[in-house]
Amino acid sequence: MADAILLERQTGALTREEQNLLARIDAWFIAHRDEFIADLIAWVSIPSISDETAAAPGAPFGPQVARIFDHVARCAKELDFATESHDGYAISVFFGEGPQDIGLVSHLDVVPAGENWTVEPFEPFTRDGFVVGRGASDNKGPALLDLYLLRAFRDLGVKLKRRIRVIYGGAEETGMADMQYYAENAPVPQLSIISDGGFPVNFAQKGGLNLVLHIPTGPLLADFRAGVAENAVPATASLRLKGRTTDLIERLLLRVPEDLRAVLSLREDDGDAILVARGQSGHAAFPENTTNAILLLFRALILTGIVEGADLAATETVSRILQDPWGIGAGIAREDRDTGKLTLNGGIILPADGGFNLHIDIRYPISADAEELTTILGAAIAPVGGTLRVARHAKPVYIDRTSSLVELLQTTFDTIAGTQTEPFSMGGGTHARVLPRSITFGPGFGRMPDILFDGEPVNRRPDFIPDGHGSAHGPDEFVDIENLRRAFRVYAVALPRLDRWLDTGQFSDV
Numbered sequence: 001m002a003d004a005i006l007l008e009r010q011t012g013a014l015t016r017e018e019q020n021l022l023a024r025i026d027a028w029f030i031a032h033r034d035e036f037i038a039d040l041i042a043w044v045s046i047p048s049i050s051d052e053t054a055a056a057p058g059a060p061f062g063p064q065v066a067r068i069f070d071h072v073a074r075c076a077k078e079l080d081f082a083t084e085s086h087d088g089y090a091i092s093v094f095f096g097e098g099p100q101d102i103g104l105v106s107h108l109d110v111v112p113a114g115e116n117w118t119v120e121p122f123e124p125f126t127r128d129g130f131v132v133g134r135g136a137s138d139n140k141g142p143a144l145l146d147l148y149l150l151r152a153f154r155d156l157g158v159k160l161k162r163r164i165r166v167i168y169g170g171a172e173e174t175g176m177a178d179m180q181y182y183a184e185n186a187p188v189p190q191l192s193i194i195s196d197g198g199f200p201v202n203f204a205q206k207g208g209l210n211l212v213l214h215i216p217t218g219p220l221l222a223d224f225r226a227g228v229a230e231n232a233v234p235a236t237a238s239l240r241l242k243g244r245t246t247d248l249i250e251r252l253l254l255r256v257p258e259d260l261r262a263v264l265s266l267r268e269d270d271g272d273a274i275l276v277a278r279g280q281s282g283h284a285a286f287p288e289n290t291t292n293a294i295l296l297l298f299r300a301l302i303l304t305g306i307v308e309g310a311d312l313a314a315t316e317t318v319s320r321i322l323q324d325p326w327g328i329g330a331g332i333a334r335e336d337r338d339t340g341k342l343t344l345n346g347g348i349i350l351p352a353d354g355g356f357n358l359h360i361d362i363r364y365p366i367s368a369d370a371e372e373l374t375t376i377l378g379a380a381i382a383p384v385g386g387t388l389r390v391a392r393h394a395k396p397v398y399i400d401r402t403s404s405l406v407e408l409l410q411t412t413f414d415t416i417a418g419t420q421t422e423p424f425s426m427g428g429g430t431h432a433r434v435l436p437r438s439i440t441f442g443p444g445f446g447r448m449p450d451i452l453f454d455g456e457p458v459n460r461r462p463d464f465i466p467d468g469h470g471s472a473h474g475p476d477e478f479v480d481i482e483n484l485r486r487a488f489r490v491y492a493v494a495l496p497r498l499d500r501w502l503d504t505g506q507f508s509d510v
Helices: 002-011 016-044 063-078 136-156 177-185 246-255 293-304 309-321 370-384 404-417 481-502
Strands: 083-085 090-095 101-107 125-127 130-132 163-169 191-194 201-205 207-216 236-241 264-269 272-278 343-351 355-364 387-394 424-426 438-441 478-480
Touching: 016 063, 016 125, 016 130, 016 136, 016 481, 063 083, 063 090, 063 136, 090 136, 090 177, 101 136, 101 481, 130 136, 136 163, 136 478, 136 481, 163 177, 191 481, 201 404, 207 309, 207 370, 236 293, 246 264, 246 272, 246 293, 264 293, 272 293, 293 309, 293 343, 309 343, 309 355, 309 370, 355 370, 370 387, 404 438, 404 481, 478 481
Parallel strands: 101 163, 101 191, 191 438, 201 424
Antiparallel strands: 083 090, 090 163, 125 130, 130 478, 201 438, 207 355, 207 387, 236 272, 264 272, 343 355
16 A cells, blocks of 8 residues: 555555546536536525624624525535534534544635626526636635535545545635634544645645735825725725816826826716726735725826825825835735745725725735834835734745655646646645645646646636636636536545545644
8 A cells, every 4th residue: 555655655656446436437527517507506606705893603704605605515415415614603514433633624605896887796507618706716616616526436446444524614805714713623533625726736835924004194085085905906985076077087087197197097086086997996915917996096196286285295105105016016925936035916995084905905925024014004104194003914834845745745736737847835725724634736727728638628718708807806717617527537536635645644744
């Protein structure tokens, strides 16, 4: 057995038994594909946005998260799987027997819909092999895949020494209080795969620092609002220019460069001009190809000369901080070999106490110091009377990329995909931050869109949604069912391999 495990880890070579399992897994998924899509549409239609302000007994994240938990638990019970509720913070679904568990962990909450959708975000549909709707890819498609793995293993007679425990959280997008509670109050699996990331193996995650910057303003910006989530780049920002007519603003906009004017629009409401900037939304941890609408609007305000006094000081200060998504303008740019560049996103602005609160999401490399970053930003806003508080802080996650666990998962993916890739680090945060003995492994392909999986491309996208749309936190979010089938194949081999690897007792790897 030890020799077989060593061979798997070093070469990833499939045994005859694994080749047979893959053939049966493929046939099983194809037979259940339509049912899978119908279930996913039902899950996505529930707007399960975590909302602690609407908490109730047994529903700490509000009624919609409780609703999706009830729906998924009912689905599992109808399939004759045992379930367990963890006080409304999470639910578990079980398959198999054994004194210990292997976990499959994902989440059922979603970010708010946001703006610029061309379809209704919570009226999901399938077309051309895609399912479109908020949460289809992050993370309800992968979450449903976990449940279907239990079904396939049971139907095909796949037996492990350990029980598989699927764990669904309800607040991954809002600070991970779901899995923090679980880790403190429920059985932690011997080892867990977090199915809420990308392939191949994620060996490191940047630290997560969420700050609230209070910026005093004058009367014009005191009611400024923008954004829907700290970890989503704002798609639009708007400001009511009280006492200013559209004719006046149109003349002032002639001072703005043509490329900036192209993303601005103007309308009148009750005698006031309302100026709107359109950016490009996306996930805060992956700011490439995104544009923060807050920064666009502030640039326009400065160039037109509309803002003055405290309003101008606030606008200039925030514009410097949000100048770029890498923290250069803010003075906190950091980078290292293992985890790359720091990212900074101004996700939300809300009125507060004679000014506004700017909610910032920072993902910092493992070599950076969170306290130093906080000090620098505090000093940057001090000249305008700004103050800062830390809303949340999650330390970086790191697993030795040369460990036997990383090597086993990496070679398993490469063998099934017929490719050669490398473990990766990322700025996105998963439940691996808070759940002990866990590692993020798939099921997405967004980090390597140009690879071929078993000779086929993975970067197919719907031709019926606009370019720039479709990302996990952006408008018109979609998931490719064929890519989920590919992930299904990887997990079907990886789980039995992990079961055997755990017999070696190499727990120091995690």
